[in-house]
Amino acid sequence: MTPTVLLRNGVVIDTAPAPTVLGKADVLVEDGRIAAVGPGLAAPPDAEVVEAAGKLVLPGFVDTHRHTWQAGIRATVPDGTLPAYLERVLGELAPRYRPDDVYAGTLAGVLECLDSGITTLVDWSHIQLSPGHTDANVEALRASGIRAVFGYCYGGDGGPGALAAETRRVRGEYFDAPAGTLTMAMAALGPEIAGEERALAEWRLARDLGLPVTVHMGGHGPESAARGLAFLADAGLLKHPTTYVHANHYTGEEFERIAGSGGTVSVAPAIEAALGIGPPPTGRARNAGVPTGLGADTVASGPGDMFSIMRAAYFLERGRPGGAGLGFTAADALRMATIEGAEVAGLADVTGSLTPGKHADILVLSVDTGTAAAHDPIAAVVLSADTRNVDTVLVGGRVVKRGGVLGGHDVPALLDSLSESAARLTRR
Template sequence: MDSGRVTDFLVEDGRIAATGLDLPAPAGAEAVDATGMLVSPGFVDTHRHTWQAGLRGMGPDISLATYLDLVLGTVGPRYRPEDVYTGTLAGALECLDAGITTLVDWNHIQHTPEHTAAAVDALKVSGIRAVFGYCSHKPELARRVQASMGGRVTMAMAPFGPEIAGEDVALDEWRIARELDLSVTVHMGGHGKESAARGLDFLRRNGFLGPRTSYAHGNHYTDEQLKLIAGSGGAIAVSPVVEMELGIGAPVTARARKAGVPTGLGADTVISGPGDMFSLMRADYAHMRLESDLTARDIFRAATEDGARVAAIDGVGTLETGSHADVVLLRTDLPGVAPVHDPVASVVLAMDTRAVDSVIVGGQFVKRDGRLLAPDVSTLLTTLAESAARVTASA
């Protein structure tokens, strides 16, 4: 997305096969004219509770404690497998509509194996590239879920411990991740300084401090603790709007990057924040500029290439030859967007979901000419509204 750069992309078998000017089109290939548009890697959401799409905007002014009581204590227990399916499918399509092609779905609505299967099925049907964050300390269940992965959906371990569920549960969770060779996405560092220190010490003592680990939030880590995470190969998923809105803490992006920790962006929950990457980029950029000289390009990388590192998934977040053909075409002919002087600045500071003209995942269109290609979106949204009305009754 360098200013003034015009190029062609050749996509074969779901990957970018070549880039350059005037590439010859193979026989039978479809030519897509993106003249006047910006061609971007698909965005990577590194931390989202996707099933909560039907709870949008329920908690604009609440605290973390109130959020947890609402989700884990009141509304969450009312979810049936069909509610999980509907919410997850709607949430995944919301991502695709906004140009998010890769999603880390931190799924903590797994009341039964049927709830888990419903979430996985919804991700597969949506067409998004997803890392399914599985919460369980029972190895036989984890192995069964891992065997159900397929297509664009892979699995990560999503431990509740050591900071939420405690160290005994955490030992089982992290051992399962190691046994099944899974990456880890975990809520850590967002529950106060003492909890952050205890959690990292637990990982260090038990040999779990290592790569392919994404720490969601991390707001209360000291600079030295961030350097420890950097040295171990870990990464941090920052949810800038929700972290500030729920009072979790100031986003750690600038300090983490200074310490050498890759950072990505995540919506976390649409209960208390927006679900599109443009809003997340702007919020994190504005906060970051208060305390550092990091740039719009740094934030764009967090939403794409660095986000892929946080998600521990290869071949996404870039437009390099060999990468998955996960591509977003962005309109520049809109009021509030035109004219474009700096493409990256336009994406980070000026654009919103109106600009997302087309979205390609694995070489296949999932949105084209401003319209999602998924069937029966209107029916899905009606079902989502009915599900939301049921689970939130008297909440």
């Protein structure tokens, strides 16, 4: 049974409907959910009291796009471009992965998330080379304790029939019954990467199985972006729940079309800038009314913590030519990293804010020399804090990090396994 927890006397920041500093207050967690938020809450007799005085208390971060399995090939493509990343990571390294490499990389990647305050993750997993790879991926997510959407991207042979059979197996074996903190999405390769036939199979299967779609679309140039979106519309697929990842090249009119269809966008600002995909569409998507979240994407070429990603989004948007992005605020960045990200992940009714009744995915940040004397706590989180400040993390009311230390895992042993895997994968 999940323990009752009272976070006492922290400076509380809530994020719904917009980031707001509530001031010094308590947060009561019962049965894994937020029961109350306010000053001077009474501690139930069985409550574990966590003293948060002088610390910041806020919802856990939501990463809406990460290839989590790549934790073992960190920094393998620095200073590269998208073609270099595709050649090195997907062309050379991915085919070498065995199921145990997937397990070690995914578990290590998820613990990196939890350690840095990310409590919800969309795991866009295109390392599904066999059923064994898939089983290892899901087991690692389960073992980690994070809240995750498993974005399943079929990577085997056999065409649409094999794709459908294996996706149905995964859906039935792991996600038919309520799965606690894990849910499933279709991570689609079509239409811009793998073509329209693959896209038809993926979207129709997602519709049949009741799965949302998350897809790399809009990042391959204006013509490809327009053609792909038009294809979805012509095929009657546009209104299916879809997250467009790297939507850099959509026009304002196309973003309005996405908004009207109920679609969402995931921006990976650091990776989009570093790999030359294009200027992150943060402000343009949000101004069109599209819910827009943040993602780390790949640690092969960029950072894996949400503090770095929020800062990348903030500075790249505000630095748009002609002052076009100067209306973007630190509060906007925090909203994207929490409640807006939860909306993109399809979990806004579950997480992303401190609304009573939601699952208790909570982050407690300490204040040190880098964040002391901050006049705006929201700006301090976005512009000043880093992973050193992550003191306590709860997922579904369960404490997974306390006093700056991850619990429940033999981290040194896992890192040894990851190092062994990385050495084999990258051996020339």
